[in-house]
Amino acid sequence: MRAIGGLWRWRHNPLRRTTDLVEAWVALTALLVFLLVAPAVGCLVGAVAQDTLQEAVRAQRLSRHEVTATVARRPQGSLLEADPESVSGRGSRTRVVADWTAPDGTPHHGTVLAGLRSPHRGDHFPLWTDTHGRLVNRPLDSATATTHAVLAGLGTTLLTAGLVEGVRRLVVRGMVRRRYARWDQAWDRAGPDWGRTGTGS
Known part of the structure; x- marks a missing residue:
């Protein structure tokens, strides 16, 4: 929600920098991935694990x-x-x-x-x-296989969300470093006499 609020707040603000807008878009993208992509990946992995484990259950019941x-x-x-x-x-x-x-x-x-x-x-x-x-x-039973599949899906969802958050933090950290570097360059251009009476006149 902060990402959406940030985008709306910076829309027409005269103090808005490009990095502020990019940071808000990165946060919004990460939020959408959290809500949509991570659960979808988790469901996909859980479904594949369920199919594989249930096939193993059937094979073990035939061979054991x-x-x-x-x-x-x-x-x-x-x-x-x-x-x-x-x-x-x-x-x-x-x-x-x-x-x-x-x-x-x-x-x-x-x-x-x-x-x-x-x-x-x-x-x-x-x-x-x-x-x-x-x-x-003893052969694997169907309920245990389903439990393992659910845990695999949940773990994948959490791992995907963690990776997205890690990437978001790295991107934001890079933008903040570049912002501070620009400020340092601006202060260097202003010179050590900035703010003294009569300087630059």
């Missing part, structure tokens, strides 16, 4: 499978470990030796993290594997 594993035994010194996939960090899992069958029918045996607090031989728990039974992370 939940199988049921059976506890064979607990390894020596097995302790509760924080679940790396838990958002809150409060989830805990226990390291166990387990057996599972891959989606392609091959049997597997190995040490895995089970979502059981006190596992016993024969307990069942879910496990995510690829088609051949190799352990993989």
